[in-house]
Structures are given as structure tokens and as C-alpha cells.
Amino acid sequence: MLEIALRAFLILIYATFVGFMFMGIIRIVTARIHRRVGPPIYQPILDTIKLLSKKSNITHGLIYDFGIIYALGATILALMFIPLGNISILRAYGDLILITFLLEIPMLGIMFAAMSSGNPWAGLGAQRALLTLLAIQVPLGFAIIALAQFYGTFSTYEIVMAQQAGGWSIFHLPLFLAAIAYDIVLQAMFGKEPFDIMIAPGEISLGPMVEFGGKHMGMLQIQHAIALFAETLFFANIFLGGGSILVLLIKQVAVLMIAIFIGAIFPRFTIDQAAKFYWKWPTIIAALGAILASL
Amino acid sequence: MVDWRLFEPLFNYARKKSLWIVAFCTGCGGIEMPPLMTSRYDLERFGMMPNPAPRMADLFLITGYVTPKTLKRIIITYELQPDPKYVLAHGSCPLNGGIYWDSYNAIKHLDRYIPVDVAIAGCMPRPEAVMDGIKKIMEMIENGTADGWKRYKENYEWYKKNQDELFGEGWREKEARRWIPWLKKK
Numbered sequence: 063m064l065e066i067a068l069r070a071f072l073i074l075i076y077a078t079f080v081g082f083m084f085m086g087i088i089r090i091v092t093a094r095i096h097r098r099v100g101p102p103i104y105q106p107i108l109d110t111i112k113l114l115s116k117k118s119n120i121t122h123g124l125i126y127d128f129g130i131i132y133a134l135g136a137t138i139l140a141l142m143f144i145p146l147g148n149i150s151i152l153r154a155y156g157d158l159i160l161i162t163f164l165l166e167i168p169m170l171g172i173m174f175a176a177m178s179s180g181n182p183w184a185g186l187g188a189q190r191a192l193l194t195l196l197a198i199q200v201p202l203g204f205a206i207i208a209l210a211q212f213y214g215t216f217s218t219y220e221i222v223m224a225q226q227a228g229g230w231s232i233f234h235l236p237l238f239l240a241a242i243a244y245d246i247v248l249q250a251m252f253g254k255e256p257f258d259i260m261i262a263p264g265e266i267s268l269g270p271m272v273e274f275g276g277k278h279m280g281m282l283q284i285q286h287a288i289a290l291f292a293e294t295l296f297f298a299n300i301f302l303g304g305g306s307i308l309v310l311l312i313k314q315v316a317v318l319m320i321a322i323f324i325g326a327i328f329p330r331f332t333i334d335q336a337a338k339f340y341w342k343w344p345t346i347i348a349a350l351g352a353i354l355a356s357l
Numbered sequence: 358m359v360d361w362r363l364f365e366p367l368f369n370y371a372r373k374k375s376l377w378i379v380a381f382c383t384g385c386g387g388i389e390m391p392p393l394m395t396s397r398y399d400l401e402r403f404g405m406m407p408n409p410a411p412r413m414a415d416l417f418l419i420t421g422y423v424t425p426k427t428l429k430r431i432i433i434t435y436e437l438q439p440d441p442k443y444v445l446a447h448g449s450c451p452l453n454g455g456i457y458w459d460s461y462n463a464i465k466h467l468d469r470y471i472p473v474d475v476a477i478a479g480c481m482p483r484p485e486a487v488m489d490g491i492k493k494i495m496e497m498i499e500n501g502t503a504d505g506w507k508r509y510k511e512n513y514e515w516y517k518k519n520q521d522e523l524f525g526e527g528w529r530e531k532e533a534r535r536w537i538p539w540l541k542k543k
Binding site: 116272 | 372374
């Protein structure tokens with residue numbers, strides 16, 4: 063019992079630290095693409111310390127506080143279900159649908175908090191985020207179905223084990239198509255550029271984040287770090303073959319780099335364009351993958 | 358209970374190294390911000406970011422002259438920011454009016470209405486001068502002398518008296534009624 067708690071704690075520390083490093087990498091690589099020097103890699107940690115050490119803190123009621131905790135809790139729960147080398151604690155119960163669902167829950171928590179603040183920008187951002195969430199469901203569902211169909215199981219752990227024997231998922235054509243669709247979806251889950259419609263700084267003033275300040279925003283930074291780690295980890299596990307912690311870390315950075323490069327060179331879609339895009343191209347690709355996998 | 362004063366040097370270092378700016382530009386100094394933020398001078402080296410939301414911002418740049426109409430927004434935005442917050446005034450206009458010294462519609466002394474931590478002289482200050490001012494405010498944060506937010510709390514009566522003299526009593530409520538739909542009344 064104590065050992066499991068200790069392992070959970072270590073996973074949490076590791077995920078938070080690596081997530082913050084990922085946020086730093088995002089900022090540095092974007093800066094280098096802009097031909098700037100960029101901040102140091104530990105900058106997000108400093109930002110979080112600063113936000114948590116704010117002397118005054120504004121709250122808008124119970125739901126406002128609860129939404130943040132809800133988002134953080136759901137992210138941590140999702141992290142525990144994803145296989146992480148051989149130290150993960152709930153990996154045997156990690157269901158594909160469960161994990162994808164848990165990875166989207168945090169957005170709902172942030173929505174609760176943002177909507178309860180009563181700020182019009184937050185309401186607008188929440189609306190956009192929910193529509194994005196709706197748009198990514200369709201290709202995501204097809205990609206998951208393609209995986210489940212190909213391996214004949216919904217268990218993430220068994221999929222990782224099958225990949226150890228039969229090669230990475232992306233080397234099989236149907237799953238390669240599913241991986242492309244999933245990677246486009248990942249862009250929206252990270253909130254990176256072509257699909258950062260819900261936060262859109264300069265357009266709707268960070269959308270749902272507009273009213274968060276001080277400790278609430280600090281918690282959201284931690285949540286964002288863990289979510290970044292969990293999402294890349296999930297992709298590296300189901301499509302890139304899993305492995306030990308170190309191998310996984312390299313694969314995660316590779317997934318992250320693709321997202322950064324796409325994010326740094328593309329402008330932003332409007333919400334209707336994004337929904338149309340998601341319901342057309344990734345859906346077709348993922349559906350094709352699912353059909354090929356079932357043949 | 359943890360004694361958080363022990364961590365105060367760490368907090369001050371973090372505050373110094375991660376100043377988020379409110380994207381609120383008044384007057385002509387706003388045009389100095391794009392070269393500062395982009396690849397020419399790149400303020401992100403020091404962890405500074407322009408931030409559209411006042412709730413998570415620390416540094417407020419008053420970039421140029423201030424009219425009474427802008428001052429209302431400045432005061433409201435300043436009060437929205439959470440507590441260790443710093444104000445950096447650009448150019449001579451917020452100091453003494455600058456070339457608008459005899460204008461009926463410009464504020465002559467900004468520090469009568471909100472506390473100013475660092476003022477940069479010049480009309481307009483070049484990006485190098487702004488970076489010098491930012492370096493100064495970083496030093497002041499580290500040794501704890503950037504205490505504008507404390508002064509605003511302690512001398513709130515005085516600041517409020519000056520603001521009310523300019524705008525008339527109850528201007529906040531009137532302003533809020535104009536912009537917030539559910540406060541609107543006949």
C-alpha cells in the first residue's frame with residue numbers, strides 16, 4: 063500500500079517536472095523559430111512560483127474554486143492510468159476510451175470555473191472550447207476504433223505489449239492513418255496554433271483563462287504541465303511502441319516537436335473552419351484507417 | 358504552519374524573472390512595444406510576456422500621455438491586478454505632461470492617481486531606455502523597494518480623493534453601469 067502511494071507520488075513529481083520542461087521547450091523552440099533567444103527552459107517553473115506567491119487572490123465562488131481542483135484531479139487520474147515504463151500503478155485498468163475521456167475532462171473543469179466567473183470573454187471562450195471538444199470527438203473516436211479493431215483489445219497495456227512483439231503501430235498502414243488523425247487532434251488538445259481558438263490571446267483575451275489570477279492560475283499551470291505530459295505519453299504509448307521511461311521521454315519530445323513546429327508556422331482558424339476541418343479531413347483519414355483495420 | 362517569509366527571496370526572484378505585462382498601451386509609446394517583444398530586443402529573454410488579461414499580470418506599462426478617459430480604464434485595470442503589481446511610466450507625459458503641459462485634456466501628474474514605481478524620461482524613450490527601466494524595476498523588486506502596491510493600499514484615501522476630484526463622486530459605479538449589461542438600469 064505504502065509502496066503504491068510512494069510510486070504514485072514519484073510519478074506525479076516526475077510528470078510535473080517533465081511537463082514544466084516541455085512548456086519551457088515549447089517557448090524556447092517557438093522563440094528560435096522566430097529568431098529570438100527565448101526564455102530559459104525553467105521559465106514556466108518561475109512563472110508558477112510567482113503565480114502561487116501572489117499576495118491577493120480573487121475568487122468568484124465555490125464552483126470557481128472547484129473547477130480548478132476538478133481539472134487538476136482528472137488530469138492526475140488520467141496520468142495514473144497511462145502505462146509509464148514499468149512503474150505505472152493503474153496501467154492494467156487503462157482503457158483506451160477511459161483515458162481519452164479523462165484527458166478531455168479537464169477542459170470541462172476549466173469551463174465550470176470560467177463560466178461561473180461571469181466574464182463575457184470567459185463565456186465566449188468556454189463556448190468555443192466546448193465546440194472544439196465536440197469537433198475533435200469524431201476523428202478521435204475513429205482513431206480509437208481503428209486501434210481497438212486492429213489489436214482486438216481496448217486495454218492500453220495490452221496494446222503496448224502487442225507492439226513490443228509486432229513492431230510499432232505506425233508501421234502498420236491502418237494505424238498510421240489513425241496516428242495522423244490523432245496527431246491533428248493532439249494539436250487541439252495542446253491548444254496549439256491552428257486550433258487555439260478557445261484561448262486566442264489578442265482576440266478574446268485568453269478566453270476561459272481571462273479571469274484566473276494568482277493561485278488559481280498557478281494551479282492551472284501545474285494542470286497544464288501534467289496534461290502536456292499525459293497527452294504526449296498516451297500518444298507515445300499507443301502509436302510509438304511504449305518502452306522504458308527514457309525511451310518514452312525521447313518519443314514524447316518527438317511528438318511535442320511536431321506540435322510546436324505546426325503551431326509556430328500556422329495562423330489560427332476560426333471556430334467554424336476548425337469544426338469543418340475536423341469533421342472532414344481527420345475524420346476521413348481516421349475512418350479509412352478503421353475500415354482498413356477491420357478488413 | 359510554514360513560515361512563508363523564509364521563501365521570500367525565492368518569491369522575489371520569481372517575481373523579478375517573470376513579469377507579465379498587461380497589454381494596455383496608451384499614447385505613442387505603444388509603438389515601442391513591438392520591437393521590444395519581437396526578435397530585435399526580445400524581452401522574453403527575461404521571462405516577460407504580454408498578457409491580455411489583467412488578472413494574471415504584474416507589470417503595468419503606461420506608455421505615453423494619459424487622458425482622463427484613459428485614466429478611468431487605467432485605474433480600473435490597475436485595481437483588477439492581484440497584489441504584487443508594478444507600474445512603469447514611459448516618457449515625460451505621465452511625469453509632468455510633456456508636450457501636453459498646457460492641454461485641458463491630459464493628466465499632468467500620473468502619480469497623483471496611481472502609484473508609479475519607475476518612470477523613464479524621454480519623448481519617446483527608445484527601446485534601450487525602456488529596457489533600462491525594466492532592469493531598474495527588476496532590481497527594485499529584488500531588494501523590495503518596488504512597493505507601489507503597498508503605498509496604494511496605505512494611502513488609498515489620498516489617491517481616491519484625487520481621483521474623485523477629477524472624475525466626480527461615484528464615477529466607478531457610473532462607469533460600470535455603462536459597460537456591464539446586468540448593472541444597466543434606466
